[in-house]
Amino acid sequence: MTIYTVSLIGFGGVNRALAELIAERNETWQRELGFGLNIVGVSDLHLGSVISPNGIDARMLTATRFEKGGFANLSGGSAEPRSLHVVRSAPADIVVEATYTDPATGEPAISHCRAAFEAGRSVVTTNKGPVALAAAELKAMAAACGVGFEYEGAVMSGTPVIRLAQSALAGAEITGFAGILNGTSNFVLGRMQTGLGFAEAVAEAQAAGYAEADPTADVEGFDVRLKVVILANEVLGATLTPDQVDCAGISALTPAALAEAEAAGTRWKLIGSAARDASGRITAAVRAERLPLAHPLASVSGAVNAITFQTGLLGDVTVTGPGAGRIETAFALLSDIVALHRKATPLALREAAE
Numbered sequence: 001m002t003i004y005t006v007s008l009i010g011f012g013g014v015n016r017a018l019a020e021l022i023a024e025r026n027e028t029w030q031r032e033l034g035f036g037l038n039i040v041g042v043s044d045l046h047l048g049s050v051i052s053p054n055g056i057d058a059r060m061l062t063a064t065r066f067e068k069g070g071f072a073n074l075s076g077g078s079a080e081p082r083s084l085h086v087v088r089s090a091p092a093d094i095v096v097e098a099t100y101t102d103p104a105t106g107e108p109a110i111s112h113c114r115a116a117f118e119a120g121r122s123v124v125t126t127n128k129g130p131v132a133l134a135a136a137e138l139k140a141m142a143a144a145c146g147v148g149f150e151y152e153g154a155v156m157s158g159t160p161v162i163r164l165a166q167s168a169l170a171g172a173e174i175t176g177f178a179g180i181l182n183g184t185s186n187f188v189l190g191r192m193q194t195g196l197g198f199a200e201a202v203a204e205a206q207a208a209g210y211a212e213a214d215p216t217a218d219v220e221g222f223d224v225r226l227k228v229v230i231l232a233n234e235v236l237g238a239t240l241t242p243d244q245v246d247c248a249g250i251s252a253l254t255p256a257a258l259a260e261a262e263a264a265g266t267r268w269k270l271i272g273s274a275a276r277d278a279s280g281r282i283t284a285a286v287r288a289e290r291l292p293l294a295h296p297l298a299s300v301s302g303a304v305n306a307i308t309f310q311t312g313l314l315g316d317v318t319v320t321g322p323g324a325g326r327i328e329t330a331f332a333l334l335s336d337i338v339a340l341h342r343k344a345t346p347l348a349l350r351e352a353a354e
């Protein structure tokens with residue numbers, strides 16, 4: 001049986017949810033997936049850090065209400081986050097990067113990834129920054145270091161999109177995509193349709209764990225712009241950077257504007273799209289669009305996302321599912337670890353025979 005040791009970098013909604021899944025399902029995973037997970041390091045800006053080569057009890061970690069700097073009370077703990085130290089020194093096969101997404105710099109996550117690869121550790125991440133801003137460099141570095149780099153949760157949370165497009169749709173001749181790629185803004189639009197104010201709707205999305213640390217990224221389209229860049233580069237072979245994608249969000253829409261659209265048989269949605277034209281040029285955009293109610297994306301509600309891939313051989317292929325949420329996104333991390341496990345196990349992953 002295989003046990004992978006993991007370090008959790010960032011212990012907010014998503015990595016805490018992964019720890020909960022480990023606490024509840026590790027034995028099932030060992031039976032059904034062929035591996036289990038053992039947490040050997042955790043760091044968080046607010047809580048501090050802890051390294052324990054023999055493992056940290058996931059149940060204790062998730063059941064304890066830690067105060068600021070509270071990891072100092074654990075054996076091997078410190079009130080300081082020391083994230084790079086944890087990445088380098090905790091004996092993890094896999095670093096799970098789930099700190100906040102910085103849409104401008106991708107930091108500190110890019111540095112965490114680089115340090116992990118240098119230390120011979122694979123990385124799985126839900127952080128859009130490193131993937132949108134530095135994927136080419138990081139993929140090359142991971143390959144050179146003989147480790148893995150997976151990031152399915154960077155787009156549409158736990159709903160499979162990146163691997164689906166790259167694997168299951170390989171050869172289908174994808175020429176473009178358009179979709180609802182931000183759970184928070186879609187949730188906010190839906191709540192505003194019921195008459196709730198913009199600020200109250202955003203607060204609800206934050207409480208549900210959908211929103212970014214700075215929800216401006218959700219409602220102004222910056223989060224979708226990162227996802228469009230990721231998908232265009234991963235699926236269409238583009239080399240886009242965020243500044244090449246026109247971007248507008250939903251903050252100018254009022255409940256009255258939404259109601260007026262509805263009365264006219266249309267609905268506002270925040271759409272991210274990219275397409276390759278006949279000359280091979282790829283263009284991409286993020287903007288609120290007024291869709292006819294019969295449009296397949298018009299009925300996608302709440303934090304659900306949906307994307308339609310335009311393909312040469314299959315026509316349109318639409319995938320829909322959760323686009324945000326703590327457990328949903330933790331599942332994406334699990335799916336990344338499954339992918340590492342099945343990829344003939346990168347060099348840094350150790351097997352512990354029982």
Ligand SMILES: NC(=O)c1ccc[n+]([C@@H]2O[C@H](COP(=O)([O-])OP(=O)(O)OC[C@H]3O[C@@H](n4cnc5c(N)ncnc54)[C@H](O)[C@@H]3O)[C@@H](O)[C@H]2O)c1
Nearest residue numbers: 010011012013014044045046083099100101126127324325
């Ligand atoms: N929540 C979702 O639905 C969702 C879905 C897909 C992707 N994501 C992405 O996953 C990541 C995590 O999301 P989340 O909802 O858990 O966010 P969160 O804000 O709940 O947690 C992020 C945590 O990272 C910590 N942190 C910040 N800087 C750090 C550093 N330098 N070292 C260590 N810890 C640091 C913060 O203290 C916080 O606890 C983000 O990048 C987000 O964009 C989230």
Ligand SMILES: N[C@@H](CCO)C(=O)O
Nearest residue numbers: 182183184210211212
């Ligand atoms: N804040 C993001 C999380 C998923 O990337 C959203 O609402 O879609």
